[in-house]
Amino acid sequence: MTTPLLTAEGLTLRFGAIPALLDVAIDVAEGEVVAIVGESGSGKTTLLRVLSGLMSPDAGTVRWLGQDVHAMGEAARRRLMRTEWGFVHQNPRDGLRLNVSAGGNVGERLMAVGARHYGNIRTEALSWLARVEVDAARIDDLPRTFSGGMQQRLQIARTLVTRPRLVFMDEPTGGLDVSVQARLLDLIRSLSRELGLSVLIVTHDIAAARLLADRILVMRRGRVVEQGLTDRVLDDPQHPYTQLLVSSVLAA
Amino acid sequence: MSTPDDRSAEGRGHLNRSRPNEGTMMEGYNFAYLDEATKRMIRRAILKAVAIPGHQIPFGAREMPLPYGWGTGGIQVTASILGPADTLKVIDQGSDDTTNAISIRRFFRRVAGVATTERTAEASVIQTRHRIPERTLREDQIMVYQVPQPEPLFKLEPRRAETKRLHALADYGLMHVRLYEDIARLGHIAKAYDYPVMVNGRYLMSPSPIPAFDNPKMHRMAALQLFGAGREKRIYAIPPYTEVRSLDFEDHPFRPIRAPHACAFCGSTDTYLDEVITDDAGGRMFVCSDTDFCTERQDAAASREAAE
DSSP states (O other), X not given: OOOXXXXXXXXXXXXXXXXXXXXXXXXXXXXXXXXXXXXTTSSHHHHHHXXXXXXXXXEEEEEETTEETTXXXXXXXXXXXXXXXXXXXXXHHHHSOTTSOHHHHHXXXXXXXXXXXXXXXXXXXXXXXXXXXXXXXXXXXXGGGSOHHHHHHHHHHHHHXXXXXXXXXXXXXXXXXXXXXXXXXXHHHHHHHHHTOXXXXXOSOHXXXXXXXXXXXXXXXXXXXXXXXXXXXXXXXXXXXXXXXXXXXXXX | XXXXXXXXXXXXXXXXXXXXXXXXXXXXSBTTBSOHHHHHHHHHHHHHHHHSTTOOEEOOOOOOSSOTXXXXXXXXXXXXXOOTTOEEEEEEXXXXXXXHHHHHHHHHHHHHOOEEOSOGGGOSEEEEXXXXXXXXXXXXXXXXXXXXXXXXTTTTOOOHHHHHHHHHTTOOHHHHHHHHHXXXXXXXOOOOBSOOEEETTTEEEOOOSOBGGGHHHHTTOSSEEEEEETTTTEEEEEOTTOOEEEOOBTTBOOOOOOOSSOOTTTOOSSSOEEEEEOSSSSOEEEEESOHHHHHHHHHHHHHHHHHO
């Protein structure tokens, strides 16, 4: 096994009396897709926010390539966020600039890291729109004229354009209809394999986790109750809560 | 109070351009209107601004006897740096004889008793709105700009706390996104005034609403440049000989925009021109926006003709 890119241990965070995270440990290796599943309120999104440096924990450390994420300065963390990391929000409106064209949205991260050649930015934006199956003719349209699925694909293009090594995804398929979800999951899977991306994906959709993830963590009330290879966890759940979760998936 | 003589002197303009004004100072006001403690506070902000070129320094702007948007920031900066020996020039839209320019000039003549002039070469302090004089400025001159909106990212990011953070981290991708959008939609960068600049390779700065045509003049200018925003309560500065670069793309370089005509009065083809509508039948002419520069050229041409 390769050395992990991201490691976290002993993460604890309380919102007043409510424990959001209790002694959570997780690591993500290069090219690995890890899913975090659990019911709503179980601390999945909080864990993602703590791991990506958006929130600091009460206790515990998060290390990126051995460097403490919460100890580094804000400038360094932002640089990480726009180069080696990416964040795909559940609601594409949080991750996109709605008053900026699709091309501008994809180009923003390039320009933020110093690209200053209009023609190259444009070419790169077009190639990424093609990869996420957005019609090239719509490059100058505003994202608010896009459908929900297209907005989400645009957000993925915008995030991946600087070729990050690790992408955090917060329920990327939430709020989309089933056929669009399937296409999006397929896209995420092929892109992550093609680019060798590590993905940390939060979802409450067990089917999506089975499709995408190499490894799975099951969370409940701020604790990781079970973790392991996806097939092992889903086919042979040990913890009663996981058993409940797996058995409550509707068979199509 | 203004006397009829005062007004006629303004009206004749070039006949009496420079007039040392002993004895006309108003009673009951401190020199240059502001009290000394306020001036000291503003000077501290100016020193700080000069030390960090392009960085916006907050200051406690005072109520001035003119409305916000008419130059309250510029007038406070001018009041704090003015000495009795200074000669003041005030420009409004490049012109020395518009209402605002005349009023501010008269204001300082009355509250500070300083000499005023319309000649760029004679002035030691030049307060301006919208233009930088065409004549190259010297080390012993100071430019004071009136700034309505000091924050260059204002239209892109409405939160002040967030723009402060962006400045602190030199995170200016956003401004380039705006320029990208212009090229994508219109084929060129459409910003013709208040064109954003990078100062000393570090801070993104709004040059105040001067035309993009004037941006290159800021680059390594010999004169000290001070910017005052009264309503927004910010002061910033560019020390002499500081690098000032207009933002652009490698394949869409910055181009100063200018009407492709010659001045109808002096025939200049390399100055910034105003379009003047002369009748309601589509008649128009283009004249230099810098009235002093234009008059100078006309006078020179006239004396050449007389000599021949």
